[in-house]
Amino acid sequence: MSSTTSEHSRAGEESPPQPAGIVERLVRDDVDRKRFLKMAGTAGAASFGAFVLAACGSSTKTSSSATTAAASTATSTTASATTGDIAILNYALTLEYLEREFYAKVVASGLFSGKVGSLIKEFGSQEATHVEALKGAVSKMGGTPAANPNGKFPITSATQVAGLAYTVENLGAAAYLGQAGNIQSPEVLATALAIHSVEARHAATLGTLVKKSLTPDGPFAKPDDMSMVLAAVKPFLA
């Protein structure tokens, strides 16, 4: 959604895309979404539509940018689907920025060489392709890509870094899984899934390196919701 901010009274759309502001906005988005879904659940489908309309502000303006979104019938639904997908994409983008920066710093540290070194390098460049893909997806949907937050990562030893990478990748996989059901557009969903399973591949690979479980959740991976993930990444924001 091209956000000229003042027309959106909710969901933190008024914040300019500044590094720290993004995550704050995402937290608020998540709170708003929960409140909104709870309300939708109790109030039923009819008032749900009305609420969407109210929550989205001027939905008619945004509907034109939603042509690629899921085949929704109502204009208001389509507009809210786009808004939601853009917020999810920007959330994923924020995580990918952090992963990319983390790997860049790890590569620069020189702690890894040989086969493990090339895997780490490869994973870092894959995170960079995720950043580009997500930025492209946000723009394509008429949104403004989130700005790159500055990260800070403890980098002390190869063992510690590999352990942190394992944690980060598992979190990333759980974050994507946690959003799959919230995504409206099949195209956005397909993109998220294509990235989700790569995060899982990274996590499993790192699991073999640090001798931790390849499948820490057992046979069914568990999702993490937005507020859990954002709380977990908070220490890594500069």
Added chain:
Amino acid sequence: MSNQTLTDTGDLALANPELVELEVSGLTRSSFLLRGALAAGAVYGVGAVTPFVSQALAAGSSGDVEILNFALTLEYLESDFYNVKGKEVHLSGTARSYAKLFGEQEAEHVKALTSTIKSLGGKPAAKPTFAFPASSQSSFMALASVLENTGVSAYNGAAPSLKSKEVLAAAGSIVQIEARHAAAINLLIGKSPTPTQGFDVPLMKAQVLTKIEPLIKK
């Protein structure tokens, strides 16, 4: 493991078989089932998306059942591969512990998909009879790589067509495990854990069938 430099995955014991087995045996049968039920049913968003779900179930359950039955066939294939073929081929070391762990997990996927199909009012597909062209550990693991990587692509290709958010949640929770299996196997046999780089390539049903049909006995 060195505290300073990790240089070679071979030095690092790609998996720790003891640990892996401990984790499997540490989970009771019922906790496995509980996890399955949680994943298939109540993991996330189910309450939150209630307004959509009933509509979606009404509108799309036949499509979802068809997709789930397709997934079930793939899981039957993988489950038999590890749990039946894996016992015929002499496996050792990491390959053996992977086959054991992954076989357990594929069997859980079979159960979860079967019960999901039933809960949607569908009829679970019958298990085909399979024939796996693998007689050695290396041919077994090469085929494991094909099956797991195909599985990832099959789920990723089918998932956007699912109508029910609950079913999507279950499929997402399974595909992530397939991806983890695929990466670990690839790494073990000297292939890239991310064979298509940053994005797993989705496959449509017909493409998947082309790959697996040679393994199905008529």
